[in-house]
Amino acid sequence: MPRSRRPGLVVFSDLDGTLLDHETYGFEAARPALEALRARRIPLVLASSKTAAEIAPLRARLGFSGCPAIVENGAGLLPGGAMPSGGGEVYARLRHALETVPARLRAGFSGFGDWDAAEVARRTGLDPDTAALARLRQFSEPGLWTGPGADLPAFEAALRERGLAARRGGRFLTLSFGGTKADRMAEIRRACAGTEDALPMTLALGDAPNDIEMIEAADFGVIVANPAHEPLAELQGEALGRIRRTRAIGPAGWNEAVLAILTEAAPAP
Ligand SMILES: [Mg+2]
Incomplete structure (x- = not known):
């Protein structure tokens, strides 16, 4: 602006x-x-x-x-005039925090970072090109909880301890540092x-x-x-x-x- x-x-x-x-x-x-x-x-x-x-x-x-x-x-934000760079420090930090969640709980969640572009396309209904762009995340991790429903609160608590929030959208549970x-x-x-x-x-x-x-x-x-x-x-x-x-x-x-x-x-x- x-x-x-x-x-x-x-x-x-x-x-x-x-x-x-x-x-x-x-x-x-x-x-x-x-x-x-x-x-x-x-x-x-x-x-x-x-x-x-x-x-x-x-x-x-x-x-x-x-x-x-x-x-x-x-x-996150894409500044005016900027071209997206993809990846980035926030997303790396998020994925790292996710990997420190106790293994039993971690095993119940799979996100875009665990899937290849073909699987993102299959799970979102996006065409393959758009799915590849949707996978270039910088700030948040959408995914699915496939573990036992009774374990989900413990997973969410483990995320909170690591500064992460989980928000339910239409299809996905999305993890981020907030915002x-x-x-x-x-x-x-x-x-x-x-x-x-x-x-x-x-x-x-x-x-x-x-x-x-x-x-x-x-x-x-x-x-x-x-x-x-x-x-x-x-x-x-x-x-x-x-x-x-x-x-x-x-x-x-x-x-x-x-x-x-x-x-x-x-x-x-
Ligand atoms: Mg809309």
């Missing part, structure tokens, strides 16, 4: 099922709103469970390579402002439980309709109008909501 010009509004968006169509991963329907953000020089921060290696090419196609991105569900999309949103918001009283407004869009904290923490929150899963339970800000739901699905809903909020919060110069 150029420091010379401090944004009055920063947009944070989930990808799959939010800005990207759940089925096709396309974002055609969101083009008018993406153009409007660019015209107003409003930063768009992508916030996803994807790795930096997966997000970087998408960020470039969307035309927001200069903006930071929240990767691996908030476990949510909302934590990173707060961090980026502070970084955009020179001083506390210059904090930009925030708009956050998402479709799933792992987006709730971000949607609730933002000045404007949007729940994008995704009929592929159960709708989210009503959030507190909805009654007050701070959080709204789209009727249109995925990128079409994203487009409508962003254009409406821009009209309210950041009219064209």
Whole structure:
């Protein structure tokens, strides 16, 4: 983000099922709103469970390579303008900590680092190329608990002793040293402002439980309709109008909501 010009509004968006169509991963329907953000020089921060290696090419196609991105569900950041390097010190530390868990418990967990790209593809449903990028982890380890259910609390306790948190997502149990999309949103918001009283407004869009904290923490929150899963339970800000739901699905809903909020919060110069 150029420091010379401090944004009055920063947009944070989930990808799959939010800005990207759940089925096709396309974002055609969101083009008018993406153009409007660019015209107003409003930063768009992508916030996803994807790795930096997966997000970087998408960020470039969307035309927001200069903006930071929240990767691996908030476990880390891809700075604006940076290309992902893969691997890295945090992930090495995480895997090392995992290997120090007592063998009986360690044997019950297998993660992306234990699988080759073909197995990641099989277990995620991703195509082989995307699976290879999803395996280039820097900050977190998604995997499956295949040990006895009764041992899972002991595994989680052993992780906690090592500073690791385990978070259940849709399909995977993901290990990290902590950090949510909302934590990173707060961090980026502070970084955009020179001083506390210059904090930009925030708009956050998402479709799933792992987006709730971000949607609730933002000045404007949007729940994008995704009929592929159960709708989210009503959030507190909805009654007050701070959080709204789209009727249109995925990128079409994203487009409508962003254009409406821009009209309210950041009219064209
Ligand atoms: Mg999503």
